[in-house]
Amino acid sequence: MALDKNGIAQRIAQELQDGWYVNLGIGIPTLVANYIPDGIEVEFQSENGILGMGPFPFEGDEDADLINAGKQTITATKGAVYFDSATSFAMIRGQHVQLTVLGAMEVSQNGDIANWKIPGKMVKGMGGAMDLVASAENIIVAMMHTNKAGISKLLKTCTLPLTGVGCVKKVVTNLAVLEIKGNQFHLLERAPGVTVEEIVAATEGTIIVPDNVPEMNLEI
Amino acid sequence: MALDKNGIAQRIAQELQDGWYVNLGIGIPTLVANYIPDGIEVEFQSENGILGMGPFPFEGDEDADLINAGKQTITATKGAVYFDSATSFAMIRGQHVQLTVLGAMEVSQNGDIANWKIPGKMVKGMGGAMDLVASAENIIVAMMHTNKAGISKLLKTCTLPLTGVGCVKKVVTNLAVLEIKGNQFHLLERAPGVTVEEIVAATEGTIIVPDNVPEMNLEI
Amino acid sequence: MNKVVANPEEALKGVESNMTLMLGGFGLCGIPENSITQLVKLGVTGLTCISNNAGVDDFGLGLLLQGKQIKKMISSYVGENDEFERQMLSGELDVELIPQGSLAERCRAGGAGIPAFYTPAGYGTEVAEGKEVREFNGKPHILEKALHADFAIVKAWKGDTEGNLIFKATARNFNPMMAMAGKITVAEVEELVPAGALDPNEIHTPGIFVQRIFKGLKFEKRIEQRTVRQK
């Protein structure tokens, strides 16, 4: 059975390593914070100017001066720190953030990502996404494998305006975990109950399937 | 009579305008702080990271963590602020400091300045001088008109390695106040009792002398 | 060095139509509310506004959009409001989108006398069109230029009479860099204290960057996305 958004977030959370600073994008990536494995300590950076982002505040405790990059009211953890936007992107551009998780509309087999603009539709802007993808050494894209019409979002070449080129190395979708290297998608894991054939059918880009494709283990 | 170092500083202090932020170099420029005219409020920036530099501390009040760019113990005025070196030079390079006063070994008639290196002698470095002269809109050079051997330091062309090019607009020496424009020194004022002839004789660069050269008024 | 002015009227004296303004804030967090109200009153038009976002329909920069006072927005993320979308699609409003980190760094560069710098952000995208590309350490970068403004308008938590500013939490965001980059920088603060009342170690924006400061009459501090958990 294909994963839902929480399942994708849960699988991505397994990639976290102790001591990492992590930037989570809006949407599915935000959910990753709910599934941090036991014994792993990570700290969340939000590009509007906080390191040590905590959970949402209890009702009545909201502070208009304390939000995340999604403009949601948040709290700060013990040891948190606030800073300005230039310092925030110094952290990002300077590769001090160990993992960036963000959503995408399209990813191509050479690691290009498109997630900010659909021609003909209202353009909202790239926010910090272009800085994040151009800078991060370690990017995981969280996305649905296909759009609502069933058309693959894992492509040979992106059709939408790019956010960054050759930067994505790992994709976690509702169907699979894939690595990008050598201009190909490499299938690493299947979602529980999803077949290799389903994944291959849903992938427009070149996909390499090893002899044995294990099923994800979300029970860890 | 030619001015002494304090006289030069006193004359330069007359150039101060209310509300200015001022960076004073080491040596004669430092003395300018002793002659701030009545009714004028200025604030001193020291490039090692303080705005609102006050006088030396009373004996016993020295704080090793509070020094100026000359590494002297200082105090901070009310409303002072500390910052890092990058921010300090953002102020300087970004032209937020209205006046820079510094010493020189040579100044040329096109506004070049040399004050950091004598070939064959131990080189100590330019410190912040190159940033200051390249950035400031308003630089006054405080210097003796000639060296100890009587050789002019106001030249057609600098002979020493340059600190900056075409940046000096005003020079105050022990003999005179001069403006630099159109590739010439323009004599503005004489030190008390010093003749135009003495000044011209002590100036190697092209010097323009108007019909009337007033004597400095240090009594203001 | 007293920078205090009595009110927004005095603080924004000299703002004229067709000027370029920087306005601090991220979303509705840390925006100069009182100054925006005054800009509406002034009725200046043809403004180029540099601000990370463009407000919502009835708050923040949305108020200037309603009055068609803005000719051009320079932002990283916009369109949280219908009027913005209408004006943009109809061609009344010009929009230049800049990656958020480049926007922040370009403001800082403007204030710091750095005319241009290289960044990897936007390489290979339409943001890079017409910009120089150069490789450093085997990685392509694009050349981005400094931004400047006739007026930079920022909002701080505390300020003193010398213009020294302290921001609160994530309301800091773009305010410190924009404060550096204005020919005239105006700061509105929640609390205005005498010189010497702020610890010189704790000041975020040194007063040298601020020309005028005033205590805002009222701060609504509207929350854009109220998210809470249950006790």
Next chain:
Amino acid sequence: MNKVVANPEEALKGVESNMTLMLGGFGLCGIPENSITQLVKLGVTGLTCISNNAGVDDFGLGLLLQGKQIKKMISSYVGENDEFERQMLSGELDVELIPQGSLAERCRAGGAGIPAFYTPAGYGTEVAEGKEVREFNGKPHILEKALHADFAIVKAWKGDTEGNLIFKATARNFNPMMAMAGKITVAEVEELVPAGALDPNEIHTPGIFVQRIFKGLKFEKRIEQRTVRQK
């Protein structure tokens, strides 16, 4: 995210001969005294040291010069000590002089992922030799590149277990930028407190830039130019 190590030995584990180190401080103000002592003990040689100054004969980086541990100094102002002069004139020590503002900005650039930027400082001087010159707004600028270090070693006043740092007065100077530019950044602090004990608004260097932190055993804080006035 505990960054605490027990002592300078642990903090400088991995420092090897021929590495590039950044060391914070201006003159003798805000220098990492305890770490310098440990570098002497380690006996590593062939070091390239990036530091605004080079200490005095018997304190600060002068101690490393005595042991001939430094191959190259990258500074803006040096030569407050005789041994430095001797080694430089004899050719034992290589010295690269950089304008102070460019040095600060190049460290920041290294930490901020900006590979290069333009500055007017040094144009037309020997500092500009071999560097690209480009005009912006009618004024010539030179291209300066980012600096990086294997280890950045800084000194702070207060720090917490997460590596968040607060500096005191002008002892801040180059420390924050260097903290950003080290592959491994070591901070020695006068006071080490638990996470949460520092106000998140008042932190100068966010802990993300710091890999190891320890409480210095002793800070001599020698004064280079004791200047006083009489009461």
